[in-house]
Amino acid sequence: MFMKLKLTRREALGVESRRKIIGAASALMAERGFAGTSISSISKKSGLPSGSIYWHFANKQAILAAVVEEGAKHWFETLPSVDAPADKIASSLEDHPEFLRLLFLIALERREVDDASLDVIRRARSQGRERLRTEITSYLQPVAGSNAQYLAKEYSTLALAMVDGAFVAHHIDPQTTDIPELFRLLRRALRALAREVVSSES
Amino acid sequence: MFMKLKLTRREALGVESRRKIIGAASALMAERGFAGTSISSISKKSGLPSGSIYWHFANKQAILAAVVEEGAKHWFETLPSVDAPADKIASSLEDHPEFLRLLFLIALERREVDDASLDVIRRARSQGRERLRTEITSYLQPVAGSNAQYLAKEYSTLALAMVDGAFVAHHIDPQTTDIPELFRLLRRALRALAREVVSSES
Amino acid sequence: MFMKLKLTRREALGVESRRKIIGAASALMAERGFAGTSISSISKKSGLPSGSIYWHFANKQAILAAVVEEGAKHWFETLPSVDAPADKIASSLEDHPEFLRLLFLIALERREVDDASLDVIRRARSQGRERLRTEITSYLQPVAGSNAQYLAKEYSTLALAMVDGAFVAHHIDPQTTDIPELFRLLRRALRALAREVVSSES
Amino acid sequence: MFMKLKLTRREALGVESRRKIIGAASALMAERGFAGTSISSISKKSGLPSGSIYWHFANKQAILAAVVEEGAKHWFETLPSVDAPADKIASSLEDHPEFLRLLFLIALERREVDDASLDVIRRARSQGRERLRTEITSYLQPVAGSNAQYLAKEYSTLALAMVDGAFVAHHIDPQTTDIPELFRLLRRALRALAREVVSSES
DNA sequence: GATGAATGAGTTTTCATTCAT
DNA sequence: TATGAATGAAAACTCATTCAT
Numbered sequence: 143m144f145m146k147l148k149l150t151r152r153e154a155l156g157v158e159s160r161r162k163i164i165g166a167a168s169a170l171m172a173e174r175g176f177a178g179t180s181i182s183s184i185s186k187k188s189g190l191p192s193g194s195i196y197w198h199f200a201n202k203q204a205i206l207a208a209v210v211e212e213g214a215k216h217w218f219e220t221l222p223s224v225d226a227p228a229d230k231i232a233s234s235l236e237d238h239p240e241f242l243r244l245l246f247l248i249a250l251e252r253r254e255v256d257d258a259s260l261d262v263i264r265r266a267r268s269q270g271r272e273r274l275r276t277e278i279t280s281y282l283q284p285v286a287g288s289n290a291q292y293l294a295k296e297y298s299t300l301a302l303a304m305v306d307g308a309f310v311a312h313h314i315d316p317q318t319t320d321i322p323e324l325f326r327l328l329r330r331a332l333r334a335l336a337r338e339v340v341s342s343e344s
Numbered sequence: 345m346f347m348k349l350k351l352t353r354r355e356a357l358g359v360e361s362r363r364k365i366i367g368a369a370s371a372l373m374a375e376r377g378f379a380g381t382s383i384s385s386i387s388k389k390s391g392l393p394s395g396s397i398y399w400h401f402a403n404k405q406a407i408l409a410a411v412v413e414e415g416a417k418h419w420f421e422t423l424p425s426v427d428a429p430a431d432k433i434a435s436s437l438e439d440h441p442e443f444l445r446l447l448f449l450i451a452l453e454r455r456e457v458d459d460a461s462l463d464v465i466r467r468a469r470s471q472g473r474e475r476l477r478t479e480i481t482s483y484l485q486p487v488a489g490s491n492a493q494y495l496a497k498e499y500s501t502l503a504l505a506m507v508d509g510a511f512v513a514h515h516i517d518p519q520t521t522d523i524p525e526l527f528r529l530l531r532r533a534l535r536a537l538a539r540e541v542v543s544s545e546s
Numbered sequence: 547m548f549m550k551l552k553l554t555r556r557e558a559l560g561v562e563s564r565r566k567i568i569g570a571a572s573a574l575m576a577e578r579g580f581a582g583t584s585i586s587s588i589s590k591k592s593g594l595p596s597g598s599i600y601w602h603f604a605n606k607q608a609i610l611a612a613v614v615e616e617g618a619k620h621w622f623e624t625l626p627s628v629d630a631p632a633d634k635i636a637s638s639l640e641d642h643p644e645f646l647r648l649l650f651l652i653a654l655e656r657r658e659v660d661d662a663s664l665d666v667i668r669r670a671r672s673q674g675r676e677r678l679r680t681e682i683t684s685y686l687q688p689v690a691g692s693n694a695q696y697l698a699k700e701y702s703t704l705a706l707a708m709v710d711g712a713f714v715a716h717h718i719d720p721q722t723t724d725i726p727e728l729f730r731l732l733r734r735a736l737r738a739l740a741r742e743v744v745s746s747e748s
Numbered sequence: 749m750f751m752k753l754k755l756t757r758r759e760a761l762g763v764e765s766r767r768k769i770i771g772a773a774s775a776l777m778a779e780r781g782f783a784g785t786s787i788s789s790i791s792k793k794s795g796l797p798s799g800s801i802y803w804h805f806a807n808k809q810a811i812l813a814a815v816v817e818e819g820a821k822h823w824f825e826t827l828p829s830v831d832a833p834a835d836k837i838a839s840s841l842e843d844h845p846e847f848l849r850l851l852f853l854i855a856l857e858r859r860e861v862d863d864a865s866l867d868v869i870r871r872a873r874s875q876g877r878e879r880l881r882t883e884i885t886s887y888l889q890p891v892a893g894s895n896a897q898y899l900a901k902e903y904s905t906l907a908l909a910m911v912d913g914a915f916v917a918h919h920i921d922p923q924t925t926d927i928p929e930l931f932r933l934l935r936r937a938l939r940a941l942a943r944e945v946v947s948s949e950s
Numbered sequence: 951g952a953t954g955a956a957t958g959a960g961t962t963t964t965c966a967t968t969c970a971t
Numbered sequence: 972t973a974t975g976a977a978t979g980a981a982a983a984c985t986c987a988t989t990c991a992t
Contacts, residue, residue, distance in 0.1 A: 156976055177376060178378075193965085194976075194977055197977065246448070249512065263516060264517050267516060300529050300530060300533070303513050303526055306509035307506050307507065310508045314466065327499070328502060331499075331534055335537070361951085393954070394987085396951085396953060556954065556955060556991060560955055560956090563955080579783055584981080594956085596957095596958090597986085600984065602955090606984090650856055651781075651856050655853065664920075668920065668921050701937075704934060706913070707914045707925075711910050711914070712913070715873075718873060732906060739936055741940070759972085761973090788964075798966085799967095800972085955990090955991090957989080958986100958988100969976090971976105
């Protein structure tokens with residue numbers, strides 16, 4: 143497949159505009175939800191007239207789709223590396239919450255979200271779970287040896303649910319919710335469980 | 345405090361209308377969020393003209409407040425009793441999801457939600473956590489004895505996060521998320537952890 | 547079926563508003579066509595805000611439907627009586643052209659016109675043809691006797707086409723088109739034909 | 749006047765684009781009227797970007813003007829020859845209705861149509877009337893002899909009105925309107941009238 | 951206790967048109 | 972000879988809210 147390598151100045155401007163729109167929409171939708179975000183607010187925040195927004199996107203739904211896609215891409219790119227300490231992962235939830243908020247919002251808001259976007263979201267979550275699994279494997283190794291891999295798979299769903307829950311809880315009452323502490327507790331619990339499982343099998 | 349026990353025909357009608365409005369608003373807001381729910385859609389679903397809605401409530405916010413309040417009340421009333429098996433609790437998440445959806449949605453939607461409603465939500469969550477704590481206490485007892493109470497308090501936050509997370513996950517991909525299984529796993533993990541903690545202290 | 551006989555002052559106002567909207571839309575659509583008539587122009591001409599227009603009608607299409615219905619009703623009510631002289635009929639085309647213009651416009655404009663409206667139009671035309679038939683019968687009587695009725699039926703379609711054509715022609719170049727003269731000519735031609743038919747049969 | 753006979757490749761492309769635009773606009777405007785046809789719909793149908801349309805035409809009005817001009821030209825070129833049977837003329841109304849629809853639509857739509865286009869339309873109609881006159885002359889000849897020419901002139905306006913009317917009627921209810929039959933009837937009526945006139949004069 | 955009608959600001963979207971390239 | 976991008980005005984329609992009855 144051929145790709146235009148060199149964009150004219152005008153075309154480059156177009157790409158830049160698209161980026162601006164997605165950026166503005168991303169922030170706004172994560173804050174107010176899909177229904178709560180008006181085109182005119184996106185226009186104001188991005189600095190582009192609403193007419194231009196409709197040149198780049200067929201309708202509001204299409205903006206959401208692009209926001210999700212772009213957000214997922216960025217999310218994967220900046221995911222802390224596998225061997226990062228758990229705390230790092232935990233705090234990344236607090237650092238880049240925009241995509242996650244949006245993700246939860248549109249997952250709950252139903253109704254106006256098309257299946258393509260939901261699929262992107264599912265893929266993002268699935269990647270997140272993989273990441274968690276690798277991490278869990280590595281810290282179960284000392285206590286579970288070769289079983290680590292198998293157990294980590296089972297536990298990763300629980301870990302993902304906890305990541306989800308921690309994030310939501312953090313939004314509802316931030317001062318009561320200590321995300322890193324939750325992570326540490328979960329890790330200890332899973333390690334204890336693994337130890338028990340292994341010893342009972344032998 | 346005195347309460348009128350007998351309502352006039354007129355007053356009874358009024359109560360009934362109010363109920364209809366809250367019911368309709370509850371369902372709609374849980375599905376579309378606050379911003380995504382219009383007065384006219386509430387009017388259509390409840391069968392009452394929009395003028396009547398404004399006779400009962402000062403504005404849209406007030407409807408939300410009433411919906412949250414009413415939802416919380418109902419939530420507490422139908423919470424499975426403390427000594428119910430964990431699975432029962434788990435399945436109650438799947439049975440009456442409306443209030444939880446609404447709760448998460450408006451918690452994430454921020455912006456348009458007033459503090460009073462957020463407080464009601466926090467109180468509801470706090471009650472939920474208490475419930476979890478009691479339950480955890482009871483199943484830690486065999487392994488932790490007198491420590492059960494203290495540990496359960498620590499673990500209840502984790503359990504609540506997992507409840508939140510399980511619910512959200514269930515909405516994003518229902519077929520991959522087995523809520524009762526998550527609960528069982530969590531219970532086992534916490535028990536293992538408690539056992540370990542207790543034995544290491546002795 | 548019961549009918550509210552007495553309207554409250556407020557309801558009467560509503561009826562009046564509806565009337566205003568239809569009146570304004572009628573004039574505008576007859577002049578500019580359906581697509582060329584904006585809601586805001588109807589709002590301006592009727593003096594009612596666009597929000598009110600949408601209280602009375604579901605959408606633009608529904609306004610058109612009402613305009614056609616109302617126009618047809620009025621058309622029937624003011625049709626010159628059967629025994630009026632032909633010239634009177636002719637001049638009525640020039641006097642109340644609004645409905646006819648609209649009728650032709652939307653018939654040609656297709657696309658945005660729903661079948662219900664088209665049916666109203668067809669009914670109106672069919673009534674017009676009946677009127678023409680009666681008239682033709684009466685002036686064929688002297689030359690065709692008992693055959694008048696039968697012949698008039700055959701000729702009425704031609705007469706209706708000519709009414710249509712005369713109206714359109716009058717709009718395209720008014721000064722070249724003398725509608726009454728066209729009518730007179732047609733009448734003479736039909737009478738001549740009838741005479742010929744009758745004499746050849748005997 | 750000189751004409752460039754050989755076009756450069758570029759120029760030929762330009763001519764082709766212009767043709768595409770007029771073709772698309774012609775079809776769309778005949779179906780939806782002038783106001784109902786958007787530049788973007790012309791762009792979509794013609795396959796050319798809207799920018800290109802504005803390279804070829806100054807504005808929307810200019811497209812209409814070109815469409816009318818081109819349509820008239822084509823109309824004259826394909827008019828059935830004078831000595832064609834009346835049925836042929838009649839059926840040509842059914843075969844190439846696009847130009848006629850457009851013509852009636854914009855004549856009735858008024859308002860947005862400039863005088864230049866209206867003049868082209870009047871010229872086209874005038875040509876059509878001439879054609880009808882010649883034809884009428886030829887079939888009045890047997891009954892009116894030297895008077896045929898004079899009478900045909902008088903009758904041609906009536907005939908044109910009937911052509912207009914037949915076309916419109918055919919659009920409103922196609923199944924009830926038998927255009928060739930209308931033509932035959934008109935022809936018979938005019939011949940009868942002519943016969944009568946001639947005989948009464950002698 | 952209730953509601954039909956209204957209202958004006960706001961919504962999403964389309965429009966005709968321009969212009970740098 | 973074209974065209975991708977932009978633009979602001981206007982389109983159709985919905986909104987939360989008010990109010991006379």
